[in-house]
Amino acid sequence: MKKKSRLKIPFLAVFILLANLSLAQEIIEIHVSPTGSDSNPGTVDKPIKTLHKVTAILGNMDSAELPKIVVWLNDGIYRISKPIVIDSTVKKSGIPLKFKAVEGSRPTISGAVELKHWTNLGDGIWVAEVPKNLGIFREFFVKGKRAVRARHPNNEYLRVKEVGADRRTNFTYHTGGFPQPKNAGEVELVVLHDWSITRIPIKNIDKNINSIIAADSIGAKGLDFFNLDQWEPNPRYFLENDIEFLDMENEWYLDSSASKIYLKLPLNLNPSQLSIEVPLAESLMLLEGSEESPISNVSFEGISFQYCRWNIPNQTYAGIQACNFDTQKGNKEWAVVPAAIRTTWGTNIRFENCEFSSLGGSGIWLGTGSRNCTIKNCRLQDISGNGVMIGEGQDRLVSGEPWWKDAPQQAALGNTVEDCDISNCGVQFYGAVGIWCGLTAETMLKNNKVYNLPYTGISIGWMWSPEVTPCRDNTIENNHIHHVMQTLSDGGGIYMLGLQPGSKLIGNHIHDISVNAGRAESNGMFLDEGTKDVLVENNLIYNIAKSPLRFHRASTNIVKDNYLFSNGKTPGIAYNNTPLENIHQEGNKEISTDQLDYKVLLKEAMSKYVRP
Structure with a gap:
């Protein structure tokens, strides 16, 4: 009687096509490269392109009796828009x-996409349309370095003049403390407590009484010690994300209502010369x-x-x-x-x-x-x-x-x-x-x-x-x-x-x-x-x-x-x-x-x- 193979046929087909088996080392190897192709067999000279394809291949393997699997990543950037998931459908046994x-x-x-097609507005300020798939984002990188979301003041902090009656939602500010935002609805208020911070949208800025009203409670609601004046009578704060705060090189401002992003660069730089990336994943x-x-x-x-x-x-x-x-x-x-x-x-x-x-x-x-x-x-x-x-x-x-x-x-x-x-x-x-x-x-x-x-x-x-x-x-x-x-x-x-x-x-x-x-x-x-x-x-x-x-x-x-x-x-x-x-x-x-x-x-x- 002919002896049956110990490998199931669906895995055998995937194995022959996509992996190299070294019997001496008992390793199955899959090679990946950003310059490869997902139709390739995953060999050294014909690598697969994406890691999502690799997990799909792993999921098709019957790994109950396999040796160790090594996925070799070649140099380069593997861009993803959704996470690589390794669960029981991908890894079905305890083999390494x-x-x-x-x-x-x-x-x-990398979970980022490059942002291109910038228009020069002069004085080092550039603007670009935000693709629909990016939506609202909080991080922005120029030449691999995190750019600063436009804020006031740039490095230090403002001080609350007087905390409002409810000690949670509003306070007054000192006259001339900051330039009046063009779009207050896009501004984020950042308040520092002793060991934590609050980031919250602004509901309204009343210039007549120098008052800032937050969109909700500043500080965790269920904990009384987050009252605004609990630690300091005049706590620190700053404002973020308005065109009026865009006054330093490598600052940026997102106008989400208009789907536009503004970037201030040194006068001798052009965005086309730079790698500008926004996280998507x-x-x-x-x-x-x-x-x-x-x-x-x-x-x-x-x-x-x-x-x-x-x-x-x-x-x-x-x-x-x-x-x-x-x-x-x-x-x-x-x-x-x-x-x-x-x-x-x-x-x-x-x-x-x-x-x-x-x-x-x-x-x-x-x-x-x-x-x-x-x-x-x-x-x-x-x-x-x-x-x-x-x-x-x-x-x-x-x-x-x-x-x-x-x-x-x-x-x-x-x-x-x-x-x-x-x-x-x-x-x-x-x-x-x-x-x-x-x-x-x-x-x-x-x-x-x-x-x-x-x-x-x-x-x-x-x-x-x-x-x-x-x-x-x-x-x-x-x-x-x-x-x-x-x-x-x-x-x-x-x-x-x-x-x-x-x-x-x-x-x-x-x-x-x-x-x-x-x-x-x-x-x-x-x-x-x-x-x-x-x-x-x-x-x-x-x-x-x-x-x-x-x-x-x-x-x-x-x-x-x-x-x-x-x-x-x-x-x-x-x-x-x-x-x-x-x-x-x-x-x-x-x-x-x-x-x-x-x-x-x-x-x-x-x-x-x-x-x-």
Whole structure:
């Protein structure tokens, strides 16, 4: 009797046509290039053109008995208008699937389209028609760099003169504070709170009484401490998106009612000489499994992810913290700024030597049910929201109860961010953080560089009390965090809260956190409400305007063998509503800059802690 083939015929046909099988290495290889064709067989000399075609091919494979699959990406830009989705219809088993850059190349997955056909209006200002498929957008890039949406003032802030009676919807401004907008209905009001911001359309500007009225409540509705004058009597604000604010090079203004975009360039430049791009895709990569059948063993190596849009729902962003925001629909209905790349119920998903940049929402999110996933040696920069997100907050329901009560086993578990370079996040949503972790367990954040951020560097935990949650055994180790808290207040290089038994903050190097304009102070490390059972050991913290380490309503924790350099009379450790006996101290060196040997001690500490 003739022996039957172990490969089903539909897959065999696809396999012969589209893949190279190396029996010695047991690898199926598919080659892709922006100069290829989707009718090609996917060989080295005849590559496929699009990644959407690749996922279609993978979906037609019967992969139950296949070896590893490698998708090789050649150099160039892979433009997409919708995300690449890897789910159970694409990846049907746990065999390894790798998307890898060809050696010496840097392929880019881009969610942008080029904008062309500009008309010169003089004085460096150009105008173009906005294609219908672009609609309204918030990001705009010239020569790969984010252009500034026209704002007033250009760099600093205005100050509220007097808050309105309801403390939420209106305020008066100082005479001559800003040029009167040509189209007030297109203007966005941006108000800074201590640790978050609100972006909201203007309903009306009354020039007779110098009053600005917002389209809705400024600040999250269900939280009274977002009243306009809660933190500062005269909070900071600025205005964005009007032709009257278009006064600096590389600023732009979108007139959505007329479907026109205006751009101001140096007088010697012509848009036809430049690459001008607008994000179109709302996400770039989605890996979507289920609790019963997680997506597993998918990796990405040497790939750049660039340009992704996110438009604020209902045009109002009432930030709460770390890119959670109030939808303004009810007393407490929160949402989260989405990420360009997201895993849901993913196991052993890996991103290595990748870059994430020029993104309109957040960067990459290891979401619900993500386990043993790794982000290693990656660079994240120029991101509107958070850089990296791990796990989730409190709000998702299971059987009518918060997930962390009814199904704590669903927590993100054992995920790692290591050797990454994370900077310039929170470009639009200033309350963003470099790395945000919710109610996660066994998370490892190690050897990362986190810097140049408007708010906190690393934030972990999402329960403002010592109530039991799945949050435990998280480690933040040997990270270099500096020049954060540059715009907002009440955060730090590391911000932590809630019961996290077995968690550790060890060997971190944190410096250069200056005073900002908010009411609350910012610190090297801020361990907020409910922080309990945490070890803070062997950290170096200096050049902090306030206390290097602060506790607020914290429970029992251990602080051991840290170098804490403080300024003048500022204490090395601040205790806000935290009994001193809650914090067990051992071997710490609290050093004031007033000490004569301060510089010697700092040099000694840096030689011990600063790593190559």
